Amino acid sequence: MLSLRTLLRHPIQFALMTLGIALGVAVMVGIDLANASAERAFDLSASAITGRATHAIVAGSGGVDETLYVRLRTDPQWRSQFESAPTVRAFVVSPQLGEIPFTLLGIDPFAEAPFRSYLGGGQGFDFQSITPLLTQPGAILLSAPTAERYGLTPCLGEFNDSCHLEFSINGRTRSTYLVGLLEPSNDFARRALDTLVITDIATAQSLTGTAGELTQIDLILPEDYDTAALTAALPAGNLLVASATRNDQVNTMTAAFRVNLTALSLLALVVGIFLIYNTMTFSVIQRRAMFGTLRSLGYTREQVFGMVLGEAALVGALGAGIGLGLGVLLGQGAVQMVTQTINDLFFVVSVRGVQIPASSLLKGGLAGLLASLLAAAPPAWEAASVPPRLALSRSGLENKASVAVNLAAVLGILAALVGGLILRIPTRDLVVSFTGTFAVVIGLAALTPFVTVTLMRLLNYPLAALFGLLGRLAPRNIIRSQSRTAVAVAALMIAVSVTIGVQVMITSFRTTVTLWLDQTLQGDIYVSAQGLSATRLDTPLDPEVVASARSYPLAQSSAVVRVVSAETESGSVDLVAATTTPLDARILLDGNPENVVKEMKEGAILLSEPLAARLGIDSANATFPLLTPDGWFQFPVAGVYADYASTRGTIRMDIDVYRSLWKDNTLNGVSLTLIPSADVDSVTADLRGQLIGFKRVQVNPSGALRDDAIKIFDRTFAITIAMQLVTTLVAFIGVLSSLLALQLEKAREMGILRALGLTLTEMRRLTFWETGLLGASAGLLALPTGAILAWILIFIINQRSFGWTLQMQPEPLPFVQAFVLAVSAALLAAVYPAWRLSRMQTAEALRGE
C-alpha cells in the first residue's frame, strides 16, 4: 500500500520509469518476434520440403540425373533398403500470389507418402485432383487457405482466370492451373503448405526447364545405416548429404545476423535498467527519513527491502505488460525488415505475418520484471540499511556519492580492461564478443560521473569568469548532485556512444562498399534477369538476350557471368563463373594481382572473404574441393577477394573453366563496355527497346546498379538505426525523469534563491546551464567511447559475424552530431522541469519544510 502510494504521489516519475522499461521490453520482444518468425519460417519451409527425409542425394547446380532415381527404385540392392522420393524445386513468384516468393515443389505422388505427411496425413494422396495433376500440363495444387487468401478456386473441368496462375520461373513466364486444393489436417500442415506450390515431378521439370533432372532425391535411411556403400555407388558429381546438417548449415548463416540484432535490442533494456536504478535510487534517497522512521517503528530491514522491491516489481510488471503489447506491434514492422535483409544477404525466405510464440512473450515479460528488480536491488538495500535514527544529511550523502564516483571510476576502468581481454579471445562466438563489448561500454559508462565532476571542476572558473553567478553555480550544483544525476548521465553517455559507434560503423561500411562497387562494376551496362534476391543473379538469361547484348554495335567488349550453387564439403556456396578480368589490388585481399588472371584461366579459383574466414583458409596457395558433375575436383586457390554482396560465401571461377567442367552454357548476366564515344543512357534505352519482348530482363547502367546496391545497403541498416533511436529515447526518458526528480527536490532551494533575488529567467537559465553541462559531459565521454565501440563493431563484431574487412572511416560528422544530440537531449529534457520551476510559488516552496 505504502509502495503504491509512493508511486502514485509522483505520477510523472512513475510513468517515465514504466515507459523506459516498456520501451526496453518492446524492442527486445519486437526483435525476438521478428527473428523467431524469420527463423521459424525458414525451419518450416525447410521441414516442409525435407519432410521425414534423413538424407538427400544432391548434385550441385546441374541437378541429379533422374535415371539415378529409377535405379534406386528398381535395383533390388537399394529398393528394399530405404525409401526414396524425387523432388524438383525452384523459387517462383506470381502476380496472382502477391509477388511473394513461393517454393515450387515437384513430387512423385506415388513415392510421397512416407516423406511429407502433410500432403496426405501419411496415407498417400487422398485428394480427387490426382488425375489432373498427373495428366493436365501445368497442373498445380495449393493449400486451401492459401487459395482462399488470394481468391483462387480450382478449375472444375474448364480452365479460366480464377484457376490460372502465371509464374515467373528462372526468368521465364509459365502458365499453370490450379487443379485441386490440399486441406491441411493440422496447424503444422497449414503453415508448411502456406508458401508451397505442389506439382507433379514432370510438370515441375517442364516448368523449370530441367527435363531429365531432379533437384535432389530424398531418402529415409534406417538408423545406423552405413552410407559407405551408397556413397560409393553414386555416379560422379552426386553427393549424399544428411538433411538436418544441410538445413543447419543454412540456418547458421543467419545466426550472426540475429545475434547482432538481439544484442542491439538488449542495449535498450540495459539503458532501461539504468533508468530504473536511477529513479529508484533517487526515490530511496528522498525517503531516507521516512525509512528511518519506519525502522524506529519496528519495520525490519527485510520489510523495507521488500517494500522498495515491491515498487520496482510494480513498475516492472506494468512496464513489461505495456512493452509486450508494443513489442508485438514493433515485431510486425521489424519482421519485414529482418526478412528483407535475410532475402538480400542470405537466402530466399517468405514470412507471412508475425508468429507470437508464448516463449518470446514470457522471455520479454520476465526480462522486464527481472531487470526492474535487479536495478532496484541496490537502492532497496540502501533503504534497508538506513539506521532507525536521524537520516543522513544531504552533504553527507553527496560525500558518500563522491566516494562512490571514484570507486565507480576504478571499477569502470577494470571492467573495460576485462572487456578488452574478453574481446582478445580468438573466437567466432558472438555471445563472448558481445559480452566483451558490453563490459567495455558499461565500464566506460562507469567513468561518466568521474569525468563529469572533473570537467565541472575545470569549467568552474572559466564559466564563472564568463557568465558570472550562473556560470559558477551550475558546475557547483552538478558536482553536488552526483547522487541524483550520475546514473542518468551515464545512460545518456551509453546511448550517445552507441549512436557514434553505429554511425561510424555504417559510414565505414558504406564507404567500403561504395569503393568495392566502383572497383567491381567496371562495365558500362549490365543485362540480367530479375530474380528473387536483390543481391544475387540467380535467374538464367535467355540465350537470345545474351546474343543480342553481346553483339550490340557500340559494345567494345563484353563479359559474362554464370551464378550457380556448388557443393563443397561444408555445404553449398554460390559459384560465380565470369569472364576473368584483372582485379584491383584493393579487392584482392590475398594473392598476387599480377598472376591472378593467368592462374584463374588455368583453373584456379578465388574465395570470397566471408567464405575464407568461415572455413579458416587464409593462404592463397591452398587447394579447395568442389563437387563438379564429374566428381570432386581440387581447385588451386589463387587468392581471397572482398565481397560484400553475400555472407553465404562465394567462389569465383573463370567462365571457360566452369563451362568445361560443368558443361553448362547458361548465363545469368552480361556486362558491356561501350566504345568511349557511346552515350550510356541512350544505349541503355536502345537495348531495353530491343529486349522488350523478354519479360523480366533488366538493362541497367552501372550507376543505377550502384545506386540499387547502396539502397539495399541502407535497407539492411534501417533496423539498426531504428533500434539505436529507441535506445536514445530510453536514455532521454532517463535524463528527463532524473531532472524532474531533481527539480522537485530542488524546489525549496530554488525558493531560497528566488527569495534572495534570483529572477525567473535566471532560474530557468540555471536549469538549462546545469542540464546542458550534464549533456556536454555525457557527450564528451561518448566521443572516445563511441570511437572505441565503432572500432570493436568494425574489426571484431563484423569480422566475427560476417567475415568482412571494413575500412574504418572516422569522419567528424557522427561525432559532432552525437555531441549535439547529447546536449540537445539534456536541454530538451530540461524544458518541462524548467517550466514547472517557473510556475513554482516561491512562498509555497519556502514553506515546504
Added chain:
Amino acid sequence: MTAFLRFYDLTKSYYEGDMQRVVLQNAHAKFQPGEMTAIIGKSGSGKSTLLNLISGIDAPDSGQIWVDGRDLASLSERERTLFRRAHIGFIFQFFNLIPTLTVGENISLPLELNRVPHAQAQKKAKDFLDSVGLVDRWATFPEKLSGGEQQRVALARALVHDPLLILADEPTGNLDEETGAQVMSLLAKLTREQGRTLLMVTHSVEAASYADRVLRLSHGQLVTER
C-alpha cells in the same frame, strides 16, 4: 520623518479548497528608517504572508506597499525580484541555507547575485562571517553546523549586501532559548550598527523585547502592542 516602509489597505486572501481565507484585511502600517519592529500574532494569523508581500515574493489582492519611495505593487515580477535582490535581506525560521553550498558560498550568494566582483565578494563575505564569529567555518557545509551557527550564517547572508530592509521570519523559532538570545543580540547589534530597518515576525516575547516597537497582527489588522 518620511516613513521608509509603509503599506495601505493591504488585503490578501487564500483559497483552501473552496473556502476563501482572508489573512490580511485592509492592513496598514508605517516603519521609520533604522527602526526595529516586531510583529507578533497567533499561528496562521498572516505574519509570514505579510513579510512575503513586503519582499515582493507574493502579490497582494489589493493595497499599496511603499519601500524607500517605490510602490512594489506597481513593479513587474522581475522588477520586484531585482529590488529584493538589491535592497532586502531575508532571515528564515529554518535558516534556509543552500545545503549544497559551503558556508562561504552561502554568504557570498547575495553579493554574486548583485554582480559584486568575485574577489571583493569573497573578502566581504569573510568579514561578515568574522562578524558573526564563524570565520573558521568558511568551507563547511551548513549541515555540519548547529542550529545557532546556521542562523548566524543566515544573518551574515542577510546583511552582507547592505540591504535597506531586513525581513526576519521567526529568527529564533527553531533555536533554544539561550541560542535564540545570542542570535537576537547579534541581529540587533548588526542591524543597529549598520542603521538598517528590521521587520521581524516572531512568537517569542524574548525576541520581541529587542524591538523598538511591537505590533500585533490579529483578524487581518495590525495594532500597536507596545
